Amino acid sequence: MPEEKEKKMIDIYVMGRRYKVPEGLTIMTALEYAGYKYVRGCGCRGGFCGACSTVYRNKEDYKLKMDLACQTAVEDGMFLVQLPFVPSVRTMYEVDEVNPEKDDNILLEHYPEIARCVSCNTCTKACPQDIEVMDYVQASLRGDIDRAASLSFDCIQCGLCSIRCPADIKHYHLAQEARRLKGKYIDTLSKQLKERVKELDDYVYDEKFKELVKMTKEEIKKVYDKREFQKGE
Amino acid sequence: MKVNPDHTFLEKVEELSGQSVNACIRCGTCSAGCPFVKEMDVLPERIFKKIVLGDKEGILEKNTMWICAACFTCSVRCPRDIDIAKIMEAVRQIVLRDNIDMIDISKIENIENLPQLAVVGCLRKETG
Amino acid sequence: MIFMDGYLYYPGCTLKTKASDYEESAMAIMEALGKPLVEMDNWYCCGAVQSLTTDDLIHQIAPIRTMCCAQEQGEKVLVTLCDMCYNVLKQANQRMKDQPDDLDTMNDFLDEDPDYLGEVEVYHLFEILRDMKKEISxxxxxxxxxxxxxxxxxxxxxxxxxxxxxxxxxxxxxxxxxxxxxxxxxxxxxxxxxxxxxxxxxxxxxxxxxxxxxxxxxxxxxxxxxxxxxxxxxxxxxxxxxxxxxxxxxxxxxxxxxxxxxxxxxxxxxxxxxxxxxxxxxxxx
Known part of the structure; x- marks a missing residue:
């Protein structure tokens, strides 16, 4: 293929072994170019699922970096390895039985290791989503569930924070609990959601769904672009 | 007293604490003022003797450094100006740095009522 | 000082929940005395107990990060209510003043923030109240x-x-x-x-x-x-x-x-x- 020939080839090192790959590929496609096949550690390929954690170092940079393989371009001299799974145990709880209004220590009870946080900020540096991870751990420790939930909203549960933490904190499980508690106890119930669920129960949109199924890709794109998030918006 | 001496132990304790263990004259002021001395297997000044002798094993099987809560009473009263709390911390650290926890953090009772600073303080002093 | 009429205040991990009675009453009396406590924009749990070994700088990070936050707000006076916070912040801060090498190491590590210059002073609320006896009575x-x-x-x-x-x-x-x-x-x-x-x-x-x-x-x-x-x-x-x-x-x-x-x-x-x-x-x- 003439197009590919024009592309500059660069060296990357996968688990120490050198491969020549075209410049401009993502780490994910570069690995496939080099002959690897994903069994785990690959999901949506769009930066949303958090399955393709990568750990790498660039030439002439002492810092260990973390990113999603599907969102990061390869660079010449990059040393990398995929991290398909982060071992981490989630604390089980019954969301109806833990009420933060009555018990302001819930997050510390379920994840006591957050008391070991030294504010080193390694978690925040590791986060491919640019979340202020250290800040939400600190918010959790001081019982501020609302802030912990809001700060961690963009978390995709890749686990890179938790593999780097010197205090062995399970950040992403902690944050998920904070968001669940916020949804259950802090946020007000959405009136629109209630109405929309009733509309679905009443089959109000059945005809519209049937129309959608018949549409071409281009037509669906147009409808999608014109969509409204909330009624009357 | 049979001792299996570890000759690097004194050096390590002095390096981590920044204190001279040999300056101790065994006057017992530290033990006399310590609010926890009744709970300790061995008095603080006896620990210093063991450190000087290099009796690492003999110290680590005692509870003295884990009972010490770093209240600094001994540190401000020592006539030889030894910051004893720092020596206790050094001995604790020598254990904790082997990734040893002195508390099972999954089994903290009454955690729903504990103020956060108690848990933070305890985990700083008792987990590696 | 930015707060000519008040003090920059560091709460610490417990003051928002288990010790909220302390925060509320302290805020109320300082307001009444015309020197309100103004909570820092950002702060970190101090660690509750001071780390006492010579080489253990990782446990000094949190208090120094908080000092950086105070510096960023243009303040030289930081007031705590909690005794443990006071002790840890004060000792960590003192160490940075006494041992410039440690401060350099700390600033190298905290590379995402501007350097801490070591100019913030930590006070306990009681020290502030001691100087306001007339106003109190x-x-x-x-x-x-x-x-x-x-x-x-x-x-x-x-x-x-x-x-x-x-x-x-x-x-x-x-x-x-x-x-x-x-x-x-x-x-x-x-x-x-x-x-x-x-x-x-x-x-x-x-x-x-x-x-x-x-x-x-x-x-x-x-x-x-x-x-x-x-x-x-x-x-x-x-x-x-x-x-x-x-x-x-x-x-x-x-x-x-x-x-x-x-x-x-x-x-x-x-x-x-x-x-x-x-x-x-x-x-x-």
Whole structure:
């Protein structure tokens, strides 16, 4: 293929072994170019699922970096390895039985290791989503569930924070609990959601769904672009 | 007293604490003022003797450094100006740095009522 | 100083939940005194206990990060309420001033923030109140005359010597403040003895013995209640009284000042309810 020939080839090192790959590929496609096949550690390929954690170092940079393989371009001299799974145990709880209004220590009870946080900020540096991870751990420790939930909203549960933490904190499980508690106890119930669920129960949109199924890709794109998030918006 | 001496132990304790263990004259002021001395297997000044002798094993099987809560009473009263709390911390650290926890953090009772600073303080002093 | 009329305030991990009575009463009295406490925009848990080894800089990061936050807000004075926060922030800050090499190492590590210059000073609220005695006595509308209170300092305000807010063996700061609000101050020879600290987590037997000893002395000497400022001492003396024969309220000193100022005082998080005693003494209706 003439197009590919024009592309500059660069060296990357996968688990120490050198491969020549075209410049401009993502780490994910570069690995496939080099002959690897994903069994785990690959999901949506769009930066949303958090399955393709990568750990790498660039030439002439002492810092260990973390990113999603599907969102990061390869660079010449990059040393990398995929991290398909982060071992981490989630604390089980019954969301109806833990009420933060009555018990302001819930997050510390379920994840006591957050008391070991030294504010080193390694978690925040590791986060491919640019979340202020250290800040939400600190918010959790001081019982501020609302802030912990809001700060961690963009978390995709890749686990890179938790593999780097010197205090062995399970950040992403902690944050998920904070968001669940916020949804259950802090946020007000959405009136629109209630109405929309009733509309679905009443089959109000059945005809519209049937129309959608018949549409071409281009037509669906147009409808999608014109969509409204909330009624009357 | 049979001792299996570890000759690097004194050096390590002095390096981590920044204190001279040999300056101790065994006057017992530290033990006399310590609010926890009744709970300790061995008095603080006896620990210093063991450190000087290099009796690492003999110290680590005692509870003295884990009972010490770093209240600094001994540190401000020592006539030889030894910051004893720092020596206790050094001995604790020598254990904790082997990734040893002195508390099972999954089994903290009454955690729903504990103020956060108690848990933070305890985990700083008792987990590696 | 940005806050000419107030102080930049560092809460610490416990003041928003278990020790909220302390924060609320302290905020209220400082507001009444015309020097409101203004919470920092951003802050980090100090670690509660100072790390004491020469090489363990990782546990100095959190307090220094907080110093950076104060510096960023253009402040040179930082006020704490919690005794443990005071102790840790003050010791860590002092270490950075005394050992420039440690400060360099710290600034190299904290490369995402501007360097900490070591110019912020840490104060405990009591140090601020000590200098406002005249203002305090002017604000007293309900002197607590028939209340016998004994002060309890614990460890963290007085030791080690280099960071003490008063004489390590014979402090007077709390006695003087209690005197300003009309309290009958009961001498407490055990006021600088440790309450058992973090042993409350896994060795409550040790704490129970300490509390028995401390509360027994206060009661024998005729005190109606104990006044203090450390949230951990407050919890230990308050909660662990259940294993003793005693039942006396454990106040934050700021709660008593607020009562004397005639302010609304919540006292919601106490284990021994102080309201009963305060009603008997005609201080609350």
């Amino acid at each position: 002017k604000k007293v509308v309900k002197p607590l005359n028939n209340l016998k209170i004994t002060p309890y300092y614990g460890c963290m305000l007085l030791r080690p010597t280099g960071i003490a807010i008063d004489d390590t063996e014979d402090p007077k700061i709390m006695e003087e403040l209690l005197g300003q609000i009309g309290v009958d101050v009961i001498d407490n020879p055990k006021r600088t003895e440790c309450c058992g600290s973090y042993h409350t987590v896994n060795r409550s037997d040790i704490v129970e013995k300490r509390v028995e000893d401390l509360v027994a002395r206060a009661v024998e000497d005729g005190a109606d209640a104990i006044a203090l400022s450390c949230p951990l001492c407050q919890f230990n003396l308050d909660y662990h009284q259940r294993t003793t024969d005693y039942e006396i309220p454990i106040f934050y000193l700021t709660e008593l000042i607020a009562l004397a100022f005639g302010l609304e005082v919540g006292m919601k998080k106490h284990w021994v309810d102080p309201k009963k005693m305060l009603k008997e003494k005609n201080i609350l209706k």
